[in-house]
Amino acid sequence: NIGGNGTLQQSKNLSKRLLNNVKIASCPKTVDNDLGDKEMEDVFFTPGFPSCVNWWNKHLDLINIESLGAYTHDKVLVVQTFGRETGFICAACQGNNEYKEVLVYGIPESGISLDLLEKKIIECLNTNNRCIVIISEGLFEDQLKHNYDLAGQIQFSGGESTSAQFLANYLTKKGVNSRSIIPNTLQRVFVEEVLKYDREVAFTQGYKCMELLDQGCSDFLISLSQKTLNISHLYYDNLPDNYSRKLKDEFISNHMPSFVYNDYL
Numbered sequence: 001n002i003g004g005n006g007t008l009q010q011s012k013n014l015s016k017r018l019l020n021n022v023k024i025a026s027c028p029k030t031v032d033n034d035l036g037d038k039e040m041e042d043v044f045f046t047p048g049f050p051s052c053v054n055w056w057n058k059h060l061d062l063i064n065i066e067s068l069g070a071y072t073h074d075k076v077l078v079v080q081t082f083g084r085e086t087g088f089i090c091a092a093c094q095g096n097n098e099y100k101e102v103l104v105y106g107i108p109e110s111g112i113s114l115d116l117l118e119k120k121i122i123e124c125l126n127t128n129n130r131c132i133v134i135i136s137e138g139l140f141e142d143q144l145k146h147n148y149d150l151a152g153q154i155q156f157s158g159g160e161s162t163s164a165q166f167l168a169n170y171l172t173k174k175g176v177n178s179r180s181i182i183p184n185t186l187q188r189v190f191v192e193e194v195l196k197y198d199r200e201v202a203f204t205q206g207y208k209c210m211e212l213l214d215q216g217c218s219d220f221l222i223s224l225s226q227k228t229l230n231i232s233h234l235y236y237d238n239l240p241d242n243y244s245r246k247l248k249d250e251f252i253s254n255h256m257p258s259f260v261y262n263d264y265l
Helices: 005-018 049-070 088-092 097-102 114-128 163-173 184-188 196-214 249-253 260-264
Strands: 025-028 076-081 103-106 131-136 178-181 220-224 231-235
Touching: 005 025, 025 196, 049 076, 049 088, 049 097, 049 131, 049 184, 049 196, 076 163, 088 103, 088 131, 097 103, 097 114, 097 131, 103 114, 114 131, 114 163, 131 163, 163 178, 196 220, 196 231
Parallel strands: 025 220, 076 131, 076 178, 103 131
Antiparallel strands: 220 231
């Protein structure tokens, strides 16, 4: 079963219901990077995340060109990344040195309020006369009108309203003309931006998963361990009920964290 924390919970529930009649394993592959332990030791990263960040930093260059060409009218561009409860992608969008000063972040773990985010945007505008705001899709969850999928989960980028549109509307009403940019599923469907290391980890992870199933193993999560940089498997009995992680505090306080993944890419 391939996916994120919700997929892992589904795998665990299926295992209980099927009473060992079917061998079940869970393979992490989610661009959100929100599956695993907070210290990122047992699950270093989920395949797809580094390539998604690569996609974002490439497209931020294009968004910056749009900002340079349109800032006399669209003062603020509000860009929405994946991330329901966590800001791994948002925080890793660092941009090039030439325009880092115009980037403002809305990361869910920071607990940033709408008023404080507005203040940071105005400060950026006063200094640079333009601003690119990068926010996670779940940032203003309690103020959005949601649609739900068949499993009862919120469809953040497919709801009646979105975080990016909410913020753009709010700023425009305040007299700061803004435009929202929501790439939705495009940020996980790409070819040129896929990193070789990311692909190798995904392949090795899947190959090892099939080996373990063939050996009779079941009820495990396969992952890349940061401790050894080798593929390991964690049994469900050893995992907490909710294996969803969030950004560490030191990443948030640094505003634009330098992820250790870069050392291996």
